[in-house]
Amino acid sequence: MERRSFLKASAALSCAATVTGCKTSSDDANVTPTPPPVSDEQVSWSACLVNCGSNCPVKVFSQDGVITRVEADNETTDEYGVNHQIRACARGRSLKQRTYSPDRIKTPMKRVGKRGEGKFVPISWDDAASEIASELQRIASEYGNKSILKLYGTGAYYGFSSSSCFNRILNLNGGFLNIYGNYSWAQQNEAAAATGFGSTSGSNLLSLKDSDLFIGLGYNPSEMRQSGSGEGYDYLKAIEANPSLEVIMIDPRYTDSMVGKEDKWLPIRPGTDAALAEGIAFEMINSGWVSNNSKSFLDKYCVGYDRASLATLKAEFENSGDAEKLAYVPYINPDENYQDYILGEGIYATNGPRTPSWAAKICGISEAKIKNIASKIMNASAPFIITGAGVNRHANGEQAMRSCYMLSFLTGKVGQPGVSNGALPGQSSLSRSGMSGLSNPIKESISFFTFPDAIERGHEMTARKDGIRGTEDLDTPLGNDLKAIFAINSNALVNQHSDSNGIAKILEDDSKCELIVVCDCWMTPSAKFADILLPDTSWLESNDLVNDSYASGIMGYLVAMKAAVDPLWECKSMYDMCALIADKMGKLGEYTEGKDEAGWLAELYEKTRTNANNANAIPPLPSTYEEAQEQGVFRAFNGTPTVALDSYINGTGTVNTPSGKIELFSLKMAQKGAEWEFNDEVKGDYISGLPMYQATWEGYDDDETSEEYPFQLVGYHTKGRTHSSYHNVPWLREAVEDAVWMNPIDANAQGFAQGDKVHVWSKRGTIELPVRVTPRVALGVLALGQGAWYLPDPSGKVGPSGHIVDIGGCINTLTRYQPSPLAKGNPQHTNRVQIARA
Numbered sequence: 001m002e003r004r005s006f007l008k009a010s011a012a013l014s015c016a017a018t019v020t021g022c023k024t025s026s027d028d029a030n031v032t033p034t035p036p037p038v039s040d041e042q043v044s045w046s047a048c049l050v051n052c053g054s055n056c057p058v059k060v061f062s063q064d065g066v067i068t069r070v071e072a073d074n075e076t077t078d079e080y081g082v083n084h085q086i087r088a089c090a091r092g093r094s095l096k097q098r099t100y101s102p103d104r105i106k107t108p109m110k111r112v113g114k115r116g117e118g119k120f121v122p123i124s125w126d127d128a129a130s131e132i133a134s135e136l137q138r139i140a141s142e143y144g145n146k147s148i149l150k151l152y153g154t155g156a157y158y159g160f161s162s163s164s165c166f167n168r169i170l171n172l173n174g175g176f177l178n179i180y181g182n183y184s185w186a187q188q189n190e191a192a193a194a195t196g197f198g199s200t201s202g203s204n205l206l207s208l209k210d211s212d213l214f215i216g217l218g219y220n221p222s223e224m225r226q227s228g229s230g231e232g233y234d235y236l237k238a239i240e241a242n243p244s245l246e247v248i249m250i251d252p253r254y255t256d257s258m259v260g261k262e263d264k265w266l267p268i269r270p271g272t273d274a275a276l277a278e279g280i281a282f283e284m285i286n287s288g289w290v291s292n293n294s295k296s297f298l299d300k301y302c303v304g305y306d307r308a309s310l311a312t313l314k315a316e317f318e319n320s321g322d323a324e325k326l327a328y329v330p331y332i333n334p335d336e337n338y339q340d341y342i343l344g345e346g347i348y349a350t351n352g353p354r355t356p357s358w359a360a361k362i363c364g365i366s367e368a369k370i371k372n373i374a375s376k377i378m379n380a381s382a383p384f385i386i387t388g389a390g391v392n393r394h395a396n397g398e399q400a401m402r403s404c405y406m407l408s409f410l411t412g413k414v415g416q417p418g419v420s421n422g423a424l425p426g427q428s429s430l431s432r433s434g435m436s437g438l439s440n441p442i443k444e445s446i447s448f449f450t451f452p453d454a455i456e457r458g459h460e461m462t463a464r465k466d467g468i469r470g471t472e473d474l475d476t477p478l479g480n481d482l483k484a485i486f487a488i489n490s491n492a493l494v495n496q497h498s499d500s501n502g503i504a505k506i507l508e509d510d511s512k513c514e515l516i517v518v519c520d521c522w523m524t525p526s527a528k529f530a531d532i533l534l535p536d537t538s539w540l541e542s543n544d545l546v547n548d549s550y551a552s553g554i555m556g557y558l559v560a561m562k563a564a565v566d567p568l569w570e571c572k573s574m575y576d577m578c579a580l581i582a583d584k585m586g587k588l589g590e591y592t593e594g595k596d597e598a599g600w601l602a603e604l605y606e607k608t609r610t611n612a613n614n615a616n617a618i619p620p621l622p623s624t625y626e627e628a629q630e631q632g633v634f635r636a637f638n639g640t641p642t643v644a645l646d647s648y649i650n651g652t653g654t655v656n657t658p659s660g661k662i663e664l665f666s667l668k669m670a671q672k673g674a675e676w677e678f679n680d681e682v683k684g685d686y687i688s689g690l691p692m693y694q695a696t697w698e699g700y701d702d703d704e705t706s707e708e709y710p711f712q713l714v715g716y717h718t719k720g721r722t723h724s725s726y727h728n729v730p731w732l733r734e735a736v737e738d739a740v741w742m743n744p745i746d747a748n749a750q751g752f753a754q755g756d757k758v759h760v761w762s763k764r765g766t767i768e769l770p771v772r773v774t775p776r777v778a779l780g781v782l783a784l785g786q787g788a789w790y791l792p793d794p795s796g797k798v799g800p801s802g803h804i805v806d807i808g809g810c811i812n813t814l815t816r817y818q819p820s821p822l823a824k825g826n827p828q829h830t831n832r833v834q835i836a837r838a
Helices: 003-019 095-099 125-143 163-172 186-195 205-210 231-240 273-286 289-293 295-301 307-318 338-343 356-363 367-379 397-410 448-460 500-508 574-585 588-592 597-609 625-631 646-650 667-675 730-735 744-750
Strands: 042-047 057-063 066-072 109-111 120-122 148-150 178-180 213-217 246-250 264-266 383-387 445-447 484-488 515-520 532-535 544-547 555-561 633-637 711-716 740-742 757-761 766-773 781-785 832-837
Touching (some): 042 555, 042 625, 066 095, 109 125, 125 515, 125 532, 125 574, 163 484, 163 588, 186 397, 213 367, 273 356, 273 367, 273 397, 289 295, 356 367, 367 383, 383 397, 445 448, 448 500, 555 625, 574 588, 574 597, 597 625
Parallel strands (some): 148 484, 213 246, 213 383, 246 264, 484 515, 515 532, 711 781, 740 766
Antiparallel strands (some): 042 057, 109 120, 109 532, 544 555, 711 832, 740 781, 757 766
16 A cells, blocks of 8 residues: 555544444444555564664564554574674664654755755756756866865765765766765874874773773763663673772763763863873872883883983984984974973973872862872773763864873783773674775865865865865865765754854855755755755665674674665665766766666675675575565674784784884874964964873863853763754654753852753854753753754844854854864864853
């Protein structure tokens, strides 16, 4: 039965039910009508492919082409570590509501009003494909292919679709401008690489069985990674299995990763983690503990701790005859060593020592508590320290991460069981084959975060000033302004980017960026800025082969997705819509390589099935993709504890730094700090080879803004959204409140009562939402769940900032667009705001 017929039948039955029993002249007026027969309920497997890092499988039930319900995985015995269930959270279980949401984009559409107004008219697929192909070719011819960008976006982690499909048509058109980095980990990726490891290469959580102390800085897996097979579940099981483990959590918020599972919560001021780390390091060094316990480790495996290590490295590089090493020699200054910096000696004497007393004044954790943490680290036999990604999303995120990483190395125990390196924990994963996006002849790339600059002044952006990669030298300009943007399952165009009001103003002017194509399922705030809208199929309408993504914890798995219903309305898969565009470009054969979507899936499944990386990890896969779809889920738990930097410390492995050692003093950062240009008017805009606390614009100690904007505002991830995904599901909005958290002492001083509607504003804008008075947030700090949908008041109401009030409550209405010094990434937890009753 067609869905339209099903709804008509349902309506008819409802009408019949209202008249049954009424007195009429008909002989059978009181006879209950017989409903039309329905087919048996069908079951298929799909997955929640939202960017939480888990790609949880879901079981979808449908009847007569209509989804009736969605269940989580309940197929196996639920014994942790024995291929346990991969239970989806509330978001995955709400997929029926999300699929049938009234804001689904049902047909291709073209803008008719001012860009951003959300006024569109339906057009045919043929017209949409023709216009996109024509405009792509025009823009490439008129401005060059570097003027075309596929925006960063993770609204759907499809297996073979999405990025690959659009990459293919853009590359068949001559290529497009690349991007590097991401909103989640931009600064920590650079910080970890500069130190000598990957940002997610910490010991896995199974190794906590050998630990006696756990310290989490901004680490919150219970809200970030909720899957029944995700990092949050692994963390809970790990601390449950080690009841003697002492757990200390350091965060501005009392998160759901605590709630009684921690031994101690230390509320810290946002953006001051490096100051805390330096106060701890001072205790470890000044007490003589490092000299007596870990100096030999630092000498052997690290460089930059003291003057002697840098002097030795400089002499080695000077005598190497290696051009690459010789290039770093001017930037190696033995006086710039970590020990002198922390103790306030040598060239750092004017800075003063980084004592616990100094740190306490900045981070808000008392001197006594800082000394106590240092004592616990020094006395632990196997300390496991994790620095969460929240620490990296500040204006000083690169150095904050590096400063926290130092604590693990100062112990001298990295490489031992139960000890980590400060990075996020290692994960397990099964691999799956994907479709190639074809080769991109364009070599230049910009940071994902700097696309507004590329619209306004891309022609003059350089490596020296803007971090452009792939140019001939530091001063070769990019040479093109952005003229076309493809936002593919991405709400980063407006909603997830800093300064939503500011970027909206740039995008409104269609003489700058001349073409914006948005492909999505729902009318997001970013979709309203499209020139052409393309309606995607939802996951429950898709056939696909997906793996467990990047943060599914210790369990690896594959899901062979089978569409529960045919594509709704006029929606098309990305593969099919891109085939239409390729056809209009005259490139259909090169795009499809002679295969339809089913043909590609069969081929990619066969490659996955015979992949040597999977062969010993999971039971043999069925011979065909269709058979795999019937089973749905294939899982494998790897119960082996892994230890960070094990091969380097205990074997013959290496680390990828210029020195070949863990770099407490980063040669690459020192080089860029000397060669790049920075804005002296922006507080904290510089790069240092040493990890150090950087006071920044709108940080805790920014006197220029603290009087007018007395509160620090920090964002967090809620259980009701992943970034901005699922915001449009009423179930989740009822279950997870969108409100700004405020400490009772601050609320009483302001005269706020629970649930009062307030305005929160910065220099960039004003938002309106309720206040939640709770002791679960530090004094002087406001906390707000990120990802709410940007919605300027339709009536035009102006707030205290002088901007139209955002009644959607999007935190990025308040955040500042200011790329970070090294990664050119997003500083979206660095904010100064004011608050008052609305």
